[in-house]
Amino acid sequence: MTAAAVEPRPGILRITLGKGATRTKANIVLDGVFAILLLVGTFLGVLAVGLLLYSLYDRGWTRLADDPAAFFTNFVSRFPARAGIKAAIYGTVWLMGLTTLFSFPIGVGAAIYLEEFAKKNRFTNVIEANISNLAGVPSVVYGILGLGIFVRFFKMGPSLLAGGLTLAIMSLPIIVIAARESIRAVPRSIREGSLALGSTNWQTVRRLVLPAALPGTMTGVILALSRAIGETAPLLVIGAAVSIFNTPNDVRDPFSALPVLIFNWTSRPQAAFTDAAAAASIVLLAMLLAMNAVAIFVRNRFSTRW
């Protein structure tokens, strides 16, 4: 690093406190006003969370609590009172499984390669820059990718397989980043000890590094999955359906999913469908909350402190 790069820019070095540094009455009042503004700003964000939850409760709770069994076991219907979320729940659970199946091994494999085996060269740099750029691509663009490649080119149609692959690709960069962080947190001394005893790089990774990094990786994977499960846009683009009246048996079957159903119900003019959308949103949020709770539990229960 050159000396010029270390030196802070002149703007940072030359900090002037101005008249604010004197403790005049006006300044003391300003200090208070500033602190209050910060509190109000922060409070508004929290208030938004509260209002959001309240609006769901207000519109959806009666619909959900009225006859939960019917809501969960009915398929969709023209009549809002009879409409249920069975197909959407099945679709979402299938998608969750498929997404994990595709993204977990590849994501963790990529993370192991980059952390443990990759040489510092241009090729590695390209992969790394590429992964961080992919993390910022809007989800709807992943939908377009899924539509162009899986649905049309590989002729999978709007199937569970196409949906799972699309969500898996979307989650991949987040999983790689999370897995790399937890692999990096395993101290070097562990690896050196193992290597000194004569084990190979892969033996060291498989028997020591991976088990130690697993809880952190799992946490990251679950969080990435909960993000994926709440996504609507990519599924909409690849053609997830709403009018599904059976549960899928096969990855080639068409599917519905909770967020897609919520979108459909929200877009209908009848107020009763809006209530159903709120009820389905509560179910979706509960699922995401449960996944987050599992992630936090895994992190706290199994992670090793070095």
Place this chain on the structure above:
Amino acid sequence: MTAALPRTGITRKRSNVSERVIVGLLLVCAVVSVLVTLGIIAVLAGETLSFFRSVNPFKFLTGTKWAPAGGSGAGGEYGVLPLLNGSLMIAGGALLVGLPLGLATAVYLAEYAPPRVRGILKPTLEVLAGFPTVVVGFFALNFVTPFLLRPLFGDDRVFIFNAAAGAIAVGLMILPLIASISEDAMRAVPQALREGALAMGASKRVVTLRVVFPAALSGIVASVILAVSRAVGETMAVTIAAGNTPQITTNFFGSIQTLTAYIAQTVSGEAAAGTVRYESLFAVGTTLFVLTLGMNLISARIVRRYRQEYQ
């Protein structure tokens, strides 16, 4: 990096072949991400090029009317500016909401909040960041418009589908992003700078505004650019709440259409493959991809520069 460690003898030789196979497989996993990028570029570029065979690229980029042909019919006008206008309105409006609130939260968390309050606030913000976008869209359409905007500005002025509700929803979504990245940037400012200013008699406000804020500015700017990119890429909230009327306007209370909403609304209406309308999805997707990628790259560049300064 373990690659730099001394190679060990006997065991290594025995498992040399399988070791190489495994490393090869891991390499394949890492290369998948590059394939994904190539896939995105190939799909977007391929369909966009065939779109440009029917629509003049210059007209696409400068046209002020977006009126896609219905069904499989030819014709229709494809000027992307109305959609771009919609996306920029949403991003601008979202910043108006998300930036002051996000920055206030960041400053409060980094400089003012006692650890216990911070321990409650941070997870709450993470909840906000984790809300599915379709649910936030529901909130915008069924709460923000009828119970906030309409009572404040009048039923006759505020349409049911309006840009303001979409912008507020997206603003709430970028709030946690701005708050957490800016907070990180402020926390990275060395304590000595704060102490120096405090020793000279500056109050906490003066320290925050004159020392911490300027020192963390590059990180804050990076977070804002990232937030704009996120806002432009946000799909569901604007699809639900902001309408589907592509037009060049500055009226936040009227219906608009963004780049993302056009994609979502057109695919729900089933555009047949091979038609100009179908290809227009990819042209709009390319526009979106280029815009967001550009902003993400600028933001990452700024973050890299600012990291060098405090190590």
